[in-house]
Amino acid sequence: MRIGVIGGGAWGTALAQVAARGGQPVTLWAREPEVVAAINDARENTTFLKGAALSDSIHATGDLADLAYHDALLVVAPAQHVRAVLAAAPVGATPLVLCAKGIEAGTRLLVGEVARAVAPSAPVAVLSGPTFAHEVAAGKPTAVTLACADPGLRDRLAARLASPAFRPYASDDVVGAEIGGAVKNVLAIACGVVEGAGLGQNARAALIARGFAEMTRFGLARGARAETLAGLSGLGDLVLTCSSTSSRNFSLGVGLGQGRSAAELMADRRTVAEGAHTAPVLREAAAAANVDMPVVAAVCDLLGGAAAAAVVERLLARPLRAE
Numbered sequence: 001m002r003i004g005v006i007g008g009g010a011w012g013t014a015l016a017q018v019a020a021r022g023g024q025p026v027t028l029w030a031r032e033p034e035v036v037a038a039i040n041d042a043r044e045n046t047t048f049l050k051g052a053a054l055s056d057s058i059h060a061t062g063d064l065a066d067l068a069y070h071d072a073l074l075v076v077a078p079a080q081h082v083r084a085v086l087a088a089a090p091v092g093a094t095p096l097v098l099c100a101k102g103i104e105a106g107t108r109l110l111v112g113e114v115a116r117a118v119a120p121s122a123p124v125a126v127l128s129g130p131t132f133a134h135e136v137a138a139g140k141p142t143a144v145t146l147a148c149a150d151p152g153l154r155d156r157l158a159a160r161l162a163s164p165a166f167r168p169y170a171s172d173d174v175v176g177a178e179i180g181g182a183v184k185n186v187l188a189i190a191c192g193v194v195e196g197a198g199l200g201q202n203a204r205a206a207l208i209a210r211g212f213a214e215m216t217r218f219g220l221a222r223g224a225r226a227e228t229l230a231g232l233s234g235l236g237d238l239v240l241t242c243s244s245t246s247s248r249n250f251s252l253g254v255g256l257g258q259g260r261s262a263a264e265l266m267a268d269r270r271t272v273a274e275g276a277h278t279a280p281v282l283r284e285a286a287a288a289a290n291v292d293m294p295v296v297a298a299v300c301d302l303l304g305g306a307a308a309a310a311v312v313e314r315l316l317a318r319p320l321r322a323e
């Protein structure tokens with residue numbers, strides 16, 4: 001299976017390294033000429049994944065046309081850019097493995113729904129789970145959900161990407177795998193706020209559990225299965241991202257909790273904190289589905305400039321209710 005990767009950020013680069021195992025050729029499209037040059041000349045993505053030595057069998061390109069005639073394309077552009085990049089790529093009926101975590105602003109579509117709109121002939125799969133790119137690139141043990149409605153395609157992709165350190169678990173719940181990854185980014189911002197404001201470990205654990213309840217309510221309303229949300233792509237990723245400053249979303253929340261503004265924290269950054277883009281559209285989607293998501297609403301308020309103390313006070317003052 002000849003693999004192409006769309007997106008030369010940290011995760012696209014780490015996944016190219018996974019796919020290049022054993023010297024298999026991989027084409028990696030990156031938007032930035034300096035990323036293409038650094039990978040081809042120095043075998044390192046010094047912009048987005050500094051310190052990871054990359055396989056000689058990864059060929060980086062700045063030309064999307066070079067992704068033609070591949071057997072599967074891993075789509076690893078940030079969620080808000082997937083539509084534009086896919087529209088310009090030679091997709092046709094090539095299977096797409098969606099690896100971005102988010103919901104498209106304006107349309108409220110999951111990335112898989114965007115892919116189906118742009119490339120209706122392409123079968124889709126979703127790869128998602130607790131996966132810090134730098135750990136995957138370093139060959140540390142990692143497990144992911146690989147969801148696809150077609151079991152034959154899913155098994156071929158799993159066999160192609162699996163290694164002793166990278167273990168895909170099969171699912172047919174594409175929507176569930178996507179919702180976990182999109183929602184956990186927003187909840188990670190909330191957990192970062194708890195850290196930044198010094199609210200303690202009890203509060204963080206409470207947020208993870210109550211955030212997971214929100215993820216589950218929203219997921220079930222959108223047709224996801226509860227066991228998918230409780231798996232690697234949901235709860236697994238939620239726990240990872242809510243626990244570490246390696247997470248860009250968690251780190252953004254830490255800054256907000258310390259009283260800095262979202263605008264200041266997001267200015268000039270080249271890396272993506274997907275939760276900041278997903279939060280407002282998730283709040284809209286939850287309202288449209290009549291799903292209560294108070295933690296997500298609180299994150300929206302914080303991103304909009306509300307003071308952390310006031311937002312926390314409002315959350316805690318909600319009427320008591322059954323768990």
Ligand SMILES: NC(=O)c1ccc[n+]([C@@H]2O[C@H](COP(=O)([O-])OP(=O)(O)OC[C@H]3O[C@@H](n4cnc5c(N)ncnc54)[C@H](O)[C@@H]3O)[C@@H](O)[C@H]2O)c1
Pocket residue numbers: 007008009010011012013030031032048076077078079081085099100101102131132133134270271272274
């Ligand atoms: N980094 C991780 O550990 C990790 C792990 C799993 C999933 N993801 C997901 O992968 C996706 C990509 O994140 P990343 O961490 O690789 O990115 P990154 O933060 O390392 O890099 C930013 C990326 O955004 C791209 N970009 C910026 N503006 C763009 C535009 N106008 N059009 C197209 N692309 C543009 C850049 O080219 C670059 O590839 C996100 O949805 C993220 O949630 C990341």
Ligand SMILES: O=P(O)(O)OC[C@H](O)CO
Pocket residue numbers: 101129130131132133185188237240241246247248249250272273274
């Ligand atoms: O750095 P984050 O917050 O985008 O998280 C990266 C991955 O999604 C973790 O699974």
